[in-house]
Amino acid sequence: MTQSAPSTSAAPGIFGYTFSFVGILAFAVILFWAVVALFAPQIAPYPIGKIVDMDYFGPMSSKLWLGSDYLGRDMLSRIIFGARYTLGIALAGVLIASSSGVILGMAAAVVGGWFDTALSRFMDAMISIPSKLFGLVVVAAVGSSLPALILTLAFIYTPGSYRFARALAVNVNTMDFITVARIRGENTLYLAISEILPNIIRPVLADFGIRFVFIVLLLSGLSFLGLGVQPPLADWGALVHENIQGLSFGSAAVIAPSIAIASLTISVNLLIDNLPRKIRDRSA
Amino acid sequence: MNSEIASMIGKRLVIAVITLIIVSFAVFFATSMLPGDTATILLGQAATPDAVAGLRHAMHLDEPAVLRFLRWIAGLVTGDLGTSYANNMPISKLISARFVNTMKLAGITALISIPFALTLGITSAVLRGTLYDRVVTVLTIGVISVPEFMVASTAVLIFAVYLKWLPAISFVNEVHSLYDLLRMYAMPVVTLTFVVSAQIIRMTRAAVIETLSTPYVEMALLKGASRSRIVLRHALPNALGPIVNALALSLSYLIGGVIIIETIFNYPGIAKLMVDAVATRDLPLIQTCAVIFCAGYLILITIADIIAIISNPRLR
DSSP states (O other), X not given: OOOOOOOSSOOOOBTTBOOOHHHHHHHHHHHHHHHHHHTHHHHOSSOTTOBOOSSSSOOOOSSSTTOBOTTSBBHHHHHHHHHHHHHHHHHHHHHHHXXXXXXXXXXXXXXXXXHHHHHHHHHHHHHXXXXXXXXXXXXXXXXXXXXXXXXXXXXXXXXXXXXHHHHHHHHHHTSHHHXXXXXXXXXXXXXXXXXXXXHHHHHXXXXXXXXXXXXXXXXXXXXXXXXXXXXXXXXXXXXXXXXXXXXGGTOHHHHHHHHHHHHHHHXXXXXHHTSOHHHHOSOO | OHHHHHHHHHHHHHHHHHHHHHHHHHHHHHHHTOSSOHHHHHHOTXXXXXXXXXXXXXXXXXXXXXXXXXXXXXXXXXXXXXXOTTTOOBHHHHHHHHHHHHHHHHHHXXXXXXXXXXXXXXXXXXXXXXXXXXXXXXXXXXXXXXXHHHHXXXXXXXXXXXSOOSOOSOOOOOOOSHHHHHHHHHHHHHHHHHHHHHHHHHHHHHHHHHHHTXXXXXXXXXXXXXXXXXXXXXIHHHHHHHHHHHHHHHHHHHHHHHHHHHXXXXXXXXXXXXXXXXXXXXXXXXXHHHHHHHHHHHHHHHHHHHHHHHHOGGGO
């Protein structure tokens, strides 16, 4: 994607890798949001549902750093709590999607034959449904409770993870040490977990990050349409949705949650782009 | 050789049809999993069990799912799209006008973004590593990494709130002049163009860079061909397949984009119709819209694959 620019300020190696300045900065932003999400109740200046401003869409002030929302609630507190839902749901979704994609992908590569063909055909058909459309259909079917949302997001992004992991696993599967292990009489489970997984884990982790971004974007999109996280809960996308009337006044209530989403997704993308080549490259 | 191309294209078409069937199957069953009983929901709390049973029978809800699926598919093929639950209108009537609107929006966007993005993508690949390339790359990654509604709301902020050039979110149906028409379409089209172009630029750039690093391009360089000759005569014809593929994939982002953009600008298109249908749980309408979108996507992808097959010099 981007060329790895010659990093002028490479930090001292961590675990034997060197990270570029941009990578460290991106990591810091991600860490920041993770801490905010974890300690939201301690950090937020006001309770999440409390109306603190007589006016709606109040301006930024020293009392309300990011102004107030359409009901006069403190925007900063709502964003801090929103971090919990955006990060939590996306993380749960990507964990399920990636692990099931990787397990199925390795199984397809090791077992091969009709199992591989049938599964791959099915996954390809699933990939050909545009994600947002898929999301709309599934939300219409199963509703938008939090567990349903997580499973929906995981289901939508499993095929992509499967395809990625399978492509890697098929390459590894042709290696000599796999043949040796097969001759030794190892079973499928052993082959997948002990022989293939360690050889594909690093690119799979990079893919994990990219998929996390996709899920954050899709979740925000669904919430923005009013079909994701439902009130009184609100993730960042839902915050934009409920305050969209403020757009014509240029209210911070619309812009701030958008910026929060952007800071998270851009940071993850940058971090992955700036990972040491050793981790990022497909060839394990 | 030509029969080989024909058979490859035929194969591709068969795959497309099979995929469409699998997808419509998935869409149908996903929406049939609804926990509540549709007839009960429609008639409300006070309905007698007899009335519910009667409506279930009239709507064929008491038949097995496979039969309902076949009935639905047969309806789709013959143009009978069924009736919307929410307002009892025939779906074909609801969709036809809005379908034209969405096609207009997508068409105008494609007309603008394809030439614009191809130029940027190819030039940034050729000028790889320069400041120009860096700026283009950073901007495209920026646009790709943020949600579409952020691009849209930023555009509204800049052009409607601060510069006051264009009307904000409201979408008016009264068009008195060409000027009105332009003003009306400007914001949705600009936003969609941004979203789609970013994808096209990124993928085109990658495709051209891959072609430029092939041995025959190095060969052309070594034999002393000029830079423009290398790019235009040697690289581009071979990159055509990947570029068209990138175009088709990126245009499919139009679908995701259109869903958000039509909602934020209140544009009377088919995506807005579908979002509203999801909110009211109007199943037949959701199914039909979903299949239309998937079919559109598959058609794009299939056309791209066919062009890639035809443009492959090794098959000629």
